[in-house]
Amino acid sequence: MQIAPSVYFYPFTSMVENNCNTVILDGPEKVLIDPGHKHLWPELKAKIEDDGLNPADISLVLHTHCHPDHMEAGEILEFDYNAVQAMSEAELDFLNGPGRDFFPWMGLDCPRGSISRVLTEGPLDLGDKTVHLCQAPGHTPGSLCLHWPEAKVLITGDVIFARSVGRSDFAGGDFQALAASVAKLAALKDVDIILPGHGPAVVGAANVAANYQAIKAYF
Numbered sequence: 001m002q003i004a005p006s007v008y009f010y011p012f013t014s015m016v017e018n019n020c021n022t023v024i025l026d027g028p029e030k031v032l033i034d035p036g037h038k039h040l041w042p043e044l045k046a047k048i049e050d051d052g053l054n055p056a057d058i059s060l061v062l063h064t065h066c067h068p069d070h071m072e073a074g075e076i077l078e079f080d081y082n083a084v085q086a087m088s089e090a091e092l093d094f095l096n097g098p099g100r101d102f103f104p105w106m107g108l109d110c111p112r113g114s115i116s117r118v119l120t121e122g123p124l125d126l127g128d129k130t131v132h133l134c135q136a137p138g139h140t141p142g143s144l145c146l147h148w149p150e151a152k153v154l155i156t157g158d159v160i161f162a163r164s165v166g167r168s169d170f171a172g173g174d175f176q177a178l179a180a181s182v183a184k185l186a187a188l189k190d191v192d193i194i195l196p197g198h199g200p201a202v203v204g205a206a207n208v209a210a211n212y213q214a215i216k217a218y219f
Ligand SMILES: [Zn+2]
Pocket: 065, 067, 070, 139, 158
């Protein structure tokens, strides 16, 4: 579903399966953020096509972090559509180290694709728009959030949810770092929509403010 101009949000809701929410930024460079599990890709692909978008036009797959329920299907977009997979350097280091263990723990194959683009905090030029990447460790060592000030959209991965925050008790998690990341994101201006990695979106400036107020209780 289109949630803002050029922003498509695909929330995942199932009582029996876990997968992440996916976001697509439309434009000359189409970016898909967090493709989710491989076995659920056909379902997501159908939803994307229903919105009149062509998955083959996606040139960049941006992984907020390397947990399998967010990134596993990235290799499908790489192999089928030549999309480039990207994440932060700290997250790639984690994926090449202890983060890799999440895959066998979940009974999944390790990623076969390549993360051929490393992203850093700061502006990311997408042709017709510039978005801003924020390094937000705590849930994982190299989590990235994406802020598009003109659209007032903040994509938070598993750092911030509606009325909740990401876990910091998995390998690579750090509670103090998570607290600092949430404070950093809360200070961003021009956020009227939070698109988290799981659960519903937070829509409206008042609801965004109330959400930050509510999640203070976690720290
Ligand atoms: Zn996660």
